Every structure is written in structure tokens, then in C-alpha cells.
Amino acid sequence: MAQVTLSVNGRPYVVGCEDGQEAHLTELAKLFDTQVRQVSQDVGQLAETRLFLMAALLLADELSDLRGRVSGLEADHARLQAEAGSAEGRASAALEAAARRIERLAGA
Template structure:
């Protein structure tokens, strides 16, 4: 395990992470710090939001984004399923048409043979 110091809301935190994940954890910490700073800015200077309050607001915002992303993933999955089903139906229809055309060509060839003989 690796020990890492991250800075959130201008405060240092010592955390542990798996070896090799330090850069990723640092990037996540920077993302969180940016989100907190944005919420602090949006709340405005007239409202004194403490660390806990800012973390709760940031957490709620991130949960909302996660919920929206899950909804979008579900919508995309549904669309993929519909597209896959439509593609399968189309392939089945193409096979039917190929059989129909093949049968019609065979009948036409037989008629031509009958006419020529």
C-alpha cells in the first residue's frame, strides 16, 4: 500500500491507496477539490458554508450526476437492444427474400429449359 497526501478544500489528508494508483487517486482528489471550489463559488460569498456542508453538497451533486449517467446507460442499452433486434429481423427478412428470389430464378430457368426443349 502507498501513502499519499492529498489536498481537499486547502486541507491536507493522508490516505492509503494501492501501489501504482497514486496518480489516479491524486487526479480524483483534484477533481473533488475543483468540484468543491465550484460549489463554494456557486453558493456565493454571502453564505458561509463549512467544510462538512460543502462536502455534502458536492456528494449530492456527484450522486445526481451518477444517477443521470446510470439513466443514460440504461437508455443506451435499450437503444442497442432495439437496434440489435431490428438488425436480426432485417437479416431474417433478407434470408426470406434470398430464398424467394432463388426459387423464382429456379422456376424461370425451368421455364426457359422447357421452352428450349
């Protein structure tokens, strides 16, 4: 197990992680640190626990919004796939009907 030192709000935190995950964890900590610093600027200095809680709640809210958007996009995608399948079926039927008419005309 690897260890990485993360900096949040100017303070170091040593965290264990799976080998190879150090860079990913560092990027996540940078994201959290940015949110913590923004909360601190917006509401002033808070106790560290409250500051971290506010930042975590804002990130959770953003995550919730994004999950909702993804769900909506997945529903749109499924609807468009169904419409495409229906259009393909209609196009296929039209081509078959046209081929039958051509065969009849050629036979006449």
C-alpha cells in the same frame, strides 16, 4: 499499500490506496476538489463537512443522471440489435425466395 497526499479545498489529506492506483486517486481528488470549489463559490463559505457533503451530493446527482442515460442507451442498443436481427431475417428470406424464382425460371 501506497499512500498519496491529496489536496481538497487547499488542504492536504493523506489517503491509502492499492499500489499503482495513486494517479487514478489523484485524478478523482481533482474532480472532487473542483466540485468543492464550485460549491464554495456558489453558496459561500460553509463548514468543511457541509461543503464536502454538498459537493458529494452534486457528484452523486450527476452520476445518477449518467447511469439513467446509460440505461436508456443500453435499451436503445438492445432494441436496435433486435431490429437488425429481424431485418437480416427478412433479407435472408427475400434472397431465398429470389433464388427459388431464379431456379424455377432457369428450369423452365
